[in-house]
Amino acid sequence: MEENSITVVGIGNAYRSDDGIGLYVAKQIESLALNGVRVVEGIGDGFALIDAWADSDHTFVIDCASSGAPPGTTYHFDALCESIPSNLFSGLSTHSISVNEVIELARVLDRLPHGLIVYGIEGKSFSAGIDLTPEVRQGANKIIGRIVEDIDNLTRHKVTGDDNA
Amino acid sequence: MKSRTIKVDYLARVEGEGKLYVKIKDNTVADVRFSVFEPPRFFEALLRGRRFTEAPDITSRICGICPVAYQMSSSQAMESVCGVTVSGPLRDLRRLIYCGEWIESHALHIYMLHAPDFLGYEDAITMAKDHPDVVTQGLKLKKIGNDLMVLLGGREIHPVNPRVGGFYKVPTKEDILRFVEPLEWALEASLETVRFTSTLPFPEFERDYEFVSLRHPDEYPITEGRVVSNKGIDISTDQFLDTFEEIHVPHSTSLQAKVKERDDYLAGPMARYCNNFDRLPEVAQKAAKEAGLSEVCTNPFKSIIVRSVETVFACHEALRIIKAYKAPDKPYVEVPPKAGVGHGCTEAPRGLLYHRYEIDDAGIIKDARIIPPTSQNQKAMEVDLRQFVQKNLDLTDDKLTWQCEQVIRNYDPCISCSCHFLKLDIKRD
Secondary structure, eight states: OOOTOEEEEOSSSSTTTGGHHHHHHHHHHHHHHHTEEEEEEESSTTTTHHHHHHTTEEEEEEEEESSSSTTTTEEEEETSSOOOOOOTSBBSSTSSHHHHHHHHHHHHHHOOEEEEEEEEEEOOOOOSSOOOHHHHHHHHHHHHHHHHHHHHHHHHHHHHTTTGG | OEEEEEESSSSSSSSEEEEEEEEEETTTTEEEEEEOOOOOOOHHHHHHTTTTGHHHHHTTTOOOOHHHHHHHHHHHHHHHHHTTOHHHHHHHHHHHHHHHHHHHHHIIIIIIHHHHHHHTTTSHHHHHHHHHHHHHHHHHHHHHHHHHHHHSSSSSSSOOOTTEEEEEEEEOHHHHHHTHHHHHHHHHHHHHHHHHHHHHHOOOOOOOOOOOOEOOOSSSSSSSEEEETTTEEEEEEEGHHHHHEOOOOTTTTTTTEEESSSOOOOHHHHHHHHHHHHGGOOHHHHHHHTTTTOOOOOOOHHHHHHHHHHHHHHHHHHHHHHHHOOOOSSBOOOOOOEEEEEEEEEETEEEEEEEEEOOOOOBBBBEEEEHHHHHHHHHHHHHHHHHHHHHHHOOOHHHHHHHHHHHHHHHTOOOHTSSSSOOOOOOOO
């Protein structure tokens, strides 16, 4: 497994309650210290996402969704095969572009990584504060399990050399 | 009686939330409103009672695209209250981080927000399909600006390293020299940007603006200077409120600024360029002339070329500072608090940013006043709209609406910055 060939990017604002759920997931993954996995947090400029995954084979992006679905609802997108609905994620700030927009820009410019999985978790509260709503945290914990599984599969895939099959 | 209404309920490719409304009656523009409906954020009230050293960090939160401007104007104001001057390498580093902000902000606006207007695309993503090299160049240029902000600020959005008196930590010569190569590329790319923007199709429109900007004896203005205009203003920053006033209009949460004795004025790249063409380095002057710009540009649609010329300047200036840099002995100058009033005025990418603070002996902020560039330009935007529509009544509604949006985007408005304050009039019977 090459170093940093998998990147996990958590997006959000830790001080706006559930908006920080992407960062929570990234932190949990980081604490597992998985071999070959680089964790990136605190991206404020949407365009920086393109650089965040530039040197990776596979990238996971986790962000809080705000679409009106029940809190804790989880979403999974394979960004190489499908577009992300534009009403799911808000902009990283009013000064920047949203996750779906930056992915579309990277697609046009041929700057997507070989694998890009986007996970969303529907938030409930976006008020000032660092507490996560329990059902949102529950959704996030499910996603952590799936990402760990995905990483495990990717790693085994690579070690057994299936890549060249 | 024939009437037409041009309405855009949510302006795209501007920072923040605004809308515009134009009413035409009998071939005459009857009403023009550029409305900011973003909620006010009350930053000035939030600052009262906080320590004077907190102002740079608090006010930088006003804007994610020009936080350095807020840090510099507030620091300068606090230093002026306390009678401290920041000079030498620390002053140069302030200019350098500001160059980073100009590069990233101008590149974002030129390539991602403004160029699609001229080439007929909805946004940068659709433009990238036909012009991938142009967009890639814009992204790379923007990143170099961001990287400079990370070097000196710790991060590109809301930097944490600048402080009253200087910085918490300064880079080594070795750290800073790593930027020579990227900036040499950026200088070439910005020259290419001037050439590219000069070929865009521009609507015919000129206006007799009052251009207001800083002017410095030796430098193209970024961090300091007198406040001047092409119509006779020449004041020190502490006279700002004697010369300009802000008014509240019912249709906007953002105050509108005007020259007290006259009317609307324009701040930003076109104003700086007009008032300071002679302060630009030769490379930028030459690029401007080759692009067909004279020393004064009065077509607001051509602000995209002026912004590109300023990007050339910012890259050139950053290289000059980096090559001459010698790390200071200490990253900041001590600023002991002293009771009084201070003013700070610097040039944010989109125009003049004024701060005024009153602090007490213990350094507690008693009063704060912030006048951001988009408030200053708001009235000029409405006058542009009125005159532009009047001259282009023969355009179809679709085309006219598109170009009216362009009139606003010419300013690279930062709407969130502009509405930190709302005047409330409560009437009781």
